[in-house]
Amino acid sequence: MAEEEQHREHNHQHSPGMHPSFLRVLEQKKRVKQKLSGIKHKIGVYSAKGGVGKTTVAINLAYALHKKGFKVGLLDADIDCPNVTMFLGIEDRKMEPVLPLKPIVYEDVKVASTAMLVDEMKRPIIWRGPIVTKMLGDFFENTEWGELDYLIADISPGTSDGPLTIMQVLDLDGFIIVTNPERVAGINSMRSGLMAKRLGVAVLGVVENMSSGKPSKTTEETVKTLGTELLGTVERRKEFAELTDKGKIHVAEDAGAQKEFNAIIDKLAKHP
Ligand SMILES: Nc1ncnc2c1ncn2[C@@H]1O[C@H](COP(=O)(O)OP(=O)(O)O)[C@@H](O)[C@H]1O
Numbered sequence: 001m002a003e004e005e006q007h008r009e010h011n012h013q014h015s016p017g018m019h020p021s022f023l024r025v026l027e028q029k030k031r032v033k034q035k036l037s038g039i040k041h042k043i044g045v046y047s048a049k050g051g052v053g054k055t056t057v058a059i060n061l062a063y064a065l066h067k068k069g070f071k072v073g074l075l076d077a078d079i080d081c082p083n084v085t086m087f088l089g090i091e092d093r094k095m096e097p098v099l100p101l102k103p104i105v106y107e108d109v110k111v112a113s114t115a116m117l118v119d120e121m122k123r124p125i126i127w128r129g130p131i132v133t134k135m136l137g138d139f140f141e142n143t144e145w146g147e148l149d150y151l152i153a154d155i156s157p158g159t160s161d162g163p164l165t166i167m168q169v170l171d172l173d174g175f176i177i178v179t180n181p182e183r184v185a186g187i188n189s190m191r192s193g194l195m196a197k198r199l200g201v202a203v204l205g206v207v208e209n210m211s212s213g214k215p216s217k218t219t220e221e222t223v224k225t226l227g228t229e230l231l232g233t234v235e236r237r238k239e240f241a242e243l244t245d246k247g248k249i250h251v252a253e254d255a256g257a258q259k260e261f262n263a264i265i266d267k268l269a270k271h272p
Pocket residue numbers: 049050051052053054055056057083209210211234235236237238240241242244
């Protein structure tokens with residue numbers, strides 16, 4: 001039977017009236033789920049606000065989990081500004097452009113990023129929505145992670161195509177929402193969490209980054225609005241940016257950061 005006919009039949013039998021493009025998303029979701037079936041927990045690190053520390057939190061969470069003995073993968077799903085390889089100081093590492101794509105192993109964590117598929121780091125990625133959706137979907141479907149305890153995904157900011165595709169196609173356990181003490185971060189983080197909930201993706205908790213140690217009123221409001229819990233705070237440290245520029249992982253260098261991320265992991269582990 002021709003593929004198109006199969007789609008039509010499927011559509012007719014299971015979902016009368018469903019738009020074919022939505023059906024395509026559902027079918028891709030099934031294939032991605034199958035591809036990632038060897039992974040026990042899949043967690044997205046997200047906020048609609050840029051610059052709050054999504055990449056910082058995703059990387060440190062991944063390496064803190066690894067340090068606790070878990071098998072971990074780190075997926076850079078920020079298609080516009082894929083910064084994970086830069087933060088890790090492995091910008092020159094590329095994935096073999098053959099399918100299935102194999103993540104690079106760095107310090108015992110498997111890392112995959114679309115930055116590993118382009119030749120030049122600073123080349124801007126300027127794609128319209130349908131291309132973003134297609135590229136991300138194909139990237140998820142074609143990356144071979146094998147068996148993992150955790151996959152941590154760094155998500156792009158905003159509430160449109162990038163995060164939307166991830167919410168639709170990647171079968172996540174849920175999101176950790178990153179915010180900072182400022183009201184502008186809190187409000188935009190609320191937006192992201194509410195979007196996730198609306199699309200049926202769980203909010204596992206909130207992390208206040210660049211914190212004074214005590215969550216701000218806005219962070220408390222964010223937690224309440226999202227009906228979730230504060231997983232922890234990560235202090236603002238001037239050494240963080242310096243370490244990042246040197247490609248160093250904070251939890252490996254800073255005992256305070258390690259303690260904070262371990263506390264976040266302990267709270268996360270209480271989720272079913
Ligand atoms: N806890 C922190 N203390 C100090 N600087 C931080 C902290 N977390 C992140 N940064 C810095 O803030 C900037 C934005 O962080 P990044 O992780 O890139 O955010 P996002 O991924 O949300 O855009 C980076 O320069 C990073 O080094």
